[in-house]
Amino acid sequence: MSAGTLYDKVWELHRVADLPSGATQLFIGLHLIHEVTSPQAFAALDDLGLSVRHPERTVATVDHIVPTTSQARPFDNPLAEAMLATLEGNCARHGITLHGLGSGRQGIVHVIAPELGLTQPGMTVACGDSHTSTHGAFGAIAFGIGTSQVRDVLASQSLAMGKLKVRRIRVEGALQPGVYAKDLVLHVIRTLGVKGGVGYAYEFAGPAIEALSMEERMTLCNMAIEGGARCGYVNPDAVTFAYLKGRPHAPAGEAWERAVAWWSSLASGPEATFDDEVVFEAATIAPTITWGITPGQAIGVDETVPTLEQTESDERPIAEEAYRYMDLRPGAPIEGLPVDVCFIGSCTNGRLSDLRAAAAIARGRQVAAGIKAFVVPGSEQVAAAAEAEGLDAVFRAAGFEWREPGCSMCLAMNPDRLEGRQISASSSNRNFKGRQGSATGRTLLMSPAMVAAAAVSGHVADVRRLVAAPTTPDLEPASTRA
Amino acid sequence: MSATPFPAGPIQRCAGRAVVVPGDDIDTDRIIPARYLKCVSFDGLAEGVFADDRSERAGDHPFDRAENQGATILVVNRNFGCGSSREHAPQALMRWGLRAVIGESFAEIFFGNCLALGIPCLSADHDAVLALQAAIAAHPGAILQLDLEPPRVTLEAGGDVQEWSLSLPAGPRRMLVSGEWNGTAQLVAHDGELRATASRLPYLNGFAAA
Numbered sequence: 001m002s003a004g005t006l007y008d009k010v011w012e013l014h015r016v017a018d019l020p021s022g023a024t025q026l027f028i029g030l031h032l033i034h035e036v037t038s039p040q041a042f043a044a045l046d047d048l049g050l051s052v053r054h055p056e057r058t059v060a061t062v063d064h065i066v067p068t069t070s071q072a073r074p075f076d077n078p079l080a081e082a083m084l085a086t087l088e089g090n091c092a093r094h095g096i097t098l099h100g101l102g103s104g105r106q107g108i109v110h111v112i113a114p115e116l117g118l119t120q121p122g123m124t125v126a127c128g129d130s131h132t133s134t135h136g137a138f139g140a141i142a143f144g145i146g147t148s149q150v151r152d153v154l155a156s157q158s159l160a161m162g163k164l165k166v167r168r169i170r171v172e173g174a175l176q177p178g179v180y181a182k183d184l185v186l187h188v189i190r191t192l193g194v195k196g197g198v199g200y201a202y203e204f205a206g207p208a209i210e211a212l213s214m215e216e217r218m219t220l221c222n223m224a225i226e227g228g229a230r231c232g233y234v235n236p237d238a239v240t241f242a243y244l245k246g247r248p249h250a251p252a253g254e255a256w257e258r259a260v261a262w263w264s265s266l267a268s269g270p271e272a273t274f275d276d277e278v279v280f281e282a283a284t285i286a287p288t289i290t291w292g293i294t295p296g297q298a299i300g301v302d303e304t305v306p307t308l309e310q311t312e313s314d315e316r317p318i319a320e321e322a323y324r325y326m327d328l329r330p331g332a333p334i335e336g337l338p339v340d341v342c343f344i345g346s347c348t349n350g351r352l353s354d355l356r357a358a359a360a361i362a363r364g365r366q367v368a369a370g371i372k373a374f375v376v377p378g379s380e381q382v383a384a385a386a387e388a389e390g391l392d393a394v395f396r397a398a399g400f401e402w403r404e405p406g407c408s409m410c411l412a413m414n415p416d417r418l419e420g421r422q423i424s425a426s427s428s429n430r431n432f433k434g435r436q437g438s439a440t441g442r443t444l445l446m447s448p449a450m451v452a453a454a455a456v457s458g459h460v461a462d463v464r465r466l467v468a469a470p471t472t473p474d475l476e477p478a479s480t481r482a
Numbered sequence: 483m484s485a486t487p488f489p490a491g492p493i494q495r496c497a498g499r500a501v502v503v504p505g506d507d508i509d510t511d512r513i514i515p516a517r518y519l520k521c522v523s524f525d526g527l528a529e530g531v532f533a534d535d536r537s538e539r540a541g542d543h544p545f546d547r548a549e550n551q552g553a554t555i556l557v558v559n560r561n562f563g564c565g566s567s568r569e570h571a572p573q574a575l576m577r578w579g580l581r582a583v584i585g586e587s588f589a590e591i592f593f594g595n596c597l598a599l600g601i602p603c604l605s606a607d608h609d610a611v612l613a614l615q616a617a618i619a620a621h622p623g624a625i626l627q628l629d630l631e632p633p634r635v636t637l638e639a640g641g642d643v644q645e646w647s648l649s650l651p652a653g654p655r656r657m658l659v660s661g662e663w664n665g666t667a668q669l670v671a672h673d674g675e676l677r678a679t680a681s682r683l684p685y686l687n688g689f690a691a692a
Contacts, residue, residue, distance in 0.1 A: 013683065017675045021662060022653035025669055027679040029686070037568065039522035048666060053676070065520065079520040086522045120685060130567040130591060144591055146569035147524075148598035148664075156669035158676060162653060194507055195561040198590055228564065230590050251689055258689035294507050314560075318506055411516045411566075432511045432565060439515070439534035 002166035004272035006235055007201050010141045014124045016158050023160040029123035030140075031058040031153045032109045033096070035065055035087040036413070037128030041150035042090040050155045055095040057157060059118055062087060062100060063108045064413045068376050068403035071101050080414070094154075107379020107405045110134040110347035114218060115381050117247025121236035121263040126153055131347045131429065133224040136233030137217035138240055139266055141201070143231045164201045164230065165275035168268075171208035173282040178464035180357065181216035182223075182349060182427070182447035184208070184280075186288040186298045189227040192278065194296040197229030200276070203268060204234050208282035214243040215353040222348045223429055226295040235267035287463055290431045290445040291334055292322030297431075301450070301462045305332050325433055326442050327421075335460050337444070341424040342373035342455035343436075344400075344448045346410040349427035350378025354448040355386050358427075359394045361452035361466050367399030368458030374401035374416075376408040398456065412437025425454035486554065489581060489600025492661035496582045496602075496628045498554030500618045501544050503532075508558065509565035510592065514574045516566075527570055528577035545578065549622040555635075557615055558585035560608075563592025572596045582628050584635060584648065586611045597654050600663050604633050604648040614646055630659055 002008055016025040031054075033041075038060070045052070052058065065080040075081040091098040099105040099112060106112070110131055113119045125135040125142035128150045135142035149159055169188060175181075189196075202224045204217075212220065217234045224232025234240075241260050244250045251259040286300030297319070299306065307330040311319045323330060328337075344350075344358050355375065367373045375395050377383035383405055386392055392402045409416040410428035417437025418424055424436055424443050431443040444460065453463040518530030536543040544550055556575060562585045563571060572595045575583075583596065583603045593603045606614065614635065618624065621639035628635045633648035633655065650658075657663040680686050 014679065016679045017672050019665070019668065020660070021657040021665075023657075025672060025675070027676065027683070029683065036519050040524055040569075043523065050666070050670065053670075054680075077520070083520065083522060123685060128567060128569075130565065132567075144567035146567055146572075146591060146595035146598060148569060148595065152666050152669055155666050156672070156676065157680075158669050158672075160665055160669065162651075194564060195587065195589075198561070198587065226565075228561070228589065251685075255689045259684070262684045262689055294509075314506070321505070411511075413516045413519060430509075430511070430565060432509045434515055434534045435511050437516070439537060 002273055002275050005166050005203060005268040005274065006139055006233060006266050007141060007164070007166050007203065009266050010122055010124065011163060013122070019160055021160070023162055025158050026124060026161045027158050028126045028153050029057065030113070030118055030125045031157070032113055032125070032127035032132070033058055033060045033150065034109050034129065035062050035083040037147050038090065038150055039083065039086045041128070041147045041154060044148070044151040045154055048155070052094040052096065052154045054157045058096045058154065059113065060087060060091050060096055060098040061106055061109050061112055064407045064411065066101065066404070066406040067414050068406050068408050068416055071404050104380050107382065108347045108350060108407055110222065111350060111378035111382060114138065114214070115247070115379060117244055117250035120244065120250070121240060122266045126159065130225045131222050133229070133231045134218050134222040134347060136221040136224065136231050137214060139233055139236035139263065141231055141233065144225065165199055166203055167197070167200045167276040167278065168203045168205055168274045170206040170277060170279045171204065171282050172206055172279060174208055174211060175282045175285065178449065178467040179285055179287055180447040180449065181212055181219040183285055183288040184282065185220045185223040186290065186295065186445065187285045188280065189223065189296050190288065190298040192227055194226060194294050195228045197224065197227040200229050202227070202229040202232035203274070204232060209234055210237065213353060214239060215351045218351065219348055223295065226429060236263045237267070287447065287450050289334055289450065289460065291326065291328055292319065293325055293431055293433050294318065295429065295431060295445060297322055299334060301335050301460065303334065305330055305334060307331050335462055337460045339425045339444065339454050339459060340371065340422040341418060342371060342451050343376070343409045343424055343426045343428065344374070344451050345376030345378065345408050346428035347378065347407070348429040349448045350376060350382065352382050352385050354427065355382070355391050358448040358452040359391045361449050361463060362398040362400060362456060363394050365398055365456040367455045371455055371458060373399060373455040374403055376403045377405045379405050400455065409436050411435060425451045425460065427451050486579065486581065488576060493600055493602065493658040493663070494630050496554060497625055498581070499550070499552060499623055500555040500557050500626050501550040501553035502557045502615050502618055503544050504559060504615065506560040507564055508562050510563055510568050510571040511565055513563065513571040514568065519568060519570055524570065524573040524577070527574035531574040531578045552579065554579055554581045555626050555628060556580045556583045557611070557618060558583060559611060560586040562588050564589035567591045569595045572599055572601055576601060584611070584614065597657065597663055600658065602630060602650060602658050604628070604650050606646055606648050610646045617644055630655055
């Protein structure tokens with residue numbers, strides 16, 4: 001059993017009561033809501049005749065269903081409009097702050113809470129969205145919940161939860177140029193499997209993790225859930241504090257000093273014990289890309305699609321399903337695979353540093369003929385910051401569309417979606433069958449820089465060549481020439 | 483679509499026909515594609531359950547086969563319900579008529595979402611799940627008897643009785659059996675404890691020294 005970890009400390013601090021079932025009633029410090037998983041929770045609250053216990057601890061935004069071309073109201077889609085109107089009504093009625101369209105603070109819920117300084121070390125954070133694990137980047141215990149649990153948090157600011165085990169994932173060394181947090185987390189999931197983390201919280205630690213920026217840590221923790229771990233976290237440190245300082249909801253003045261002292265005390269100490277530990281070497285990780293229909297079906301860009309012989313026996317049925325669905329041959333190289341659509345955005349990779357990395361590849365190059373490429377900033381603040389430094393112009397000049405913020409084609413609840421059997425290079429988090437809006441559409445997950453490399457190459461390309469190469473408009477990896 | 487009432491009160495057993503959906507890592511996007519999430523109520527979700535898989539199989543999906551209509555117990559393999567936290571997934575399964583799930587393992591959020599609806603997710607080891615699935619295939623339409631205390635499932639067909647023991651963690655089992663799986667009232671009742679917790683959280687108290 002783990003002891004002395006950040007997870008243990010935060011858990012104990014938020015323990016309200018032990019329930020007869022054996023579960024713990026856990027206080028939730030920050031509750032985030034959006035238009036998809038909250039309407040039924042508010043309706044259930046009404047049915048029970050309950051009110052919102054701490055409206056000041058719940059924060060709302062709209063992200064999943066918003067169009068990214070025009071966000072004028074009412075939306076063209078009446079169901080989308082009804083969902084936003086319902087959220088607006090519920091927030092107004094219960095006194096909950098809603099960061100709506102055009103407020104300057106709207107965006108993907110997992111992008112805006114950190115940028116507003118709402119997410120802080122030592123908090124428990126819950127949201128009706130599995131990628132709530134993102135907030136663990138700050139040393140918070142953050143996890144996704146279902147709508148019945150959203151109701152419970154609204155009513156009581158708490159949840160019935162069972163405690164997880166803690167696995168430390170130590171990453172030694174340093175990531176190589178052209179290799180990003182996205183590659184690291186895909187590599188971890190590829191190695192430990194999509195169910196390897198079930199029952200665990202993942203603590204990410206070690207020199208390679210400490211070297212990551214906050215935005216990179218968010219990418220990493222965001223995808224803990226894709227490895228089966230309901231939450232992932234990084235111990236708070238100077239990088240965390242520097243990111244938080246001066247943000248709207250961050251403590252200020254004397255409270256800042258006290259906050260930093262408390263936050264620092266939360267980190268897993270040298271005496272901490274873990275239920276399990278796995279060690280990775282960062283320098284061995286290549287740009288990593290999924291070839292199949294789960295985030296664990298990933299390979300280095302310089303590898304080939306695994307054959308059945310190279311696949312564990314219990315993974316073979318889903319590998320065969322993936323060959324069929326993706327129309328990929330076992331043993332085929334992934335580099336050079338043509339793509340139709342390139343999507344840069346999502347709660348995984350829709351932040352400013354992601355757009356900078358992609359723009360660095362797009363700058364001075366052109367999106368290949370026949371490819372639809374678009375960039376969806378994670379929030380209004382990300383969009384404004386990117387525009388202030390001219391990234392929108394870089395993308396537009398290269399032939400990318402520059403869109404309004406939202407979840408967009410990560411899950412295609414808005415008009416952005418794949419058509420038919422189109423194949424996308426996507427900086428999002430899930431390559432499930434049908435995920436991007438077409439029942440037969442195909443998704444290759446990769447870093448934003450790799451998506452940009454695919455867009456300008458017309459096919460999957462090793463971004464390390466483009467990072468290293470001078471910017472010329474006709475650069476192509478040799479392996480793809482006929 | 484569902485003929486039986488939704489779960490209510492103590493849940494100790496369940497009987498009915500089974501529907502087998504084979505495969506590991508079946509995610510909640512497959513159980514209910516995102517386009518069906520454009521709603522402000524769960525009422526109409528049954529029509530979207532496995533929508534894309536069913537149209538791909540053109541009538542041959544387990545949920546479309548005649549012998550599976552009216553089934554109340556879903557039998558799956560490993561890591562069922564992974565991915566998105568959408569409660570729409572168990573809601574859609576429940577509205578289609580399902581009242582229990584048996585499989586080798588479940589994604590955590592899915593398990594909790596089912597529990598909050600009074601739907602037990604029971605586990606068995608790899609070989610037992612395969613044997614159960616084979617027995618169901620051999621006896622289409624046979625009635626399964628599912629018990630929570632102790633967790634086990636029995637299949638009786640042609641004078642032959644087969645039984646498999648299942649597992650369900652003690653906490654969720656107590657919640658289901660006692661009828662306390664829908665615990666909002668219990669959480670709200672701890673008013674004093676909630677106040678005490680809030681009063682000791684540094685970030686709710688100006689980070690004043692404890």
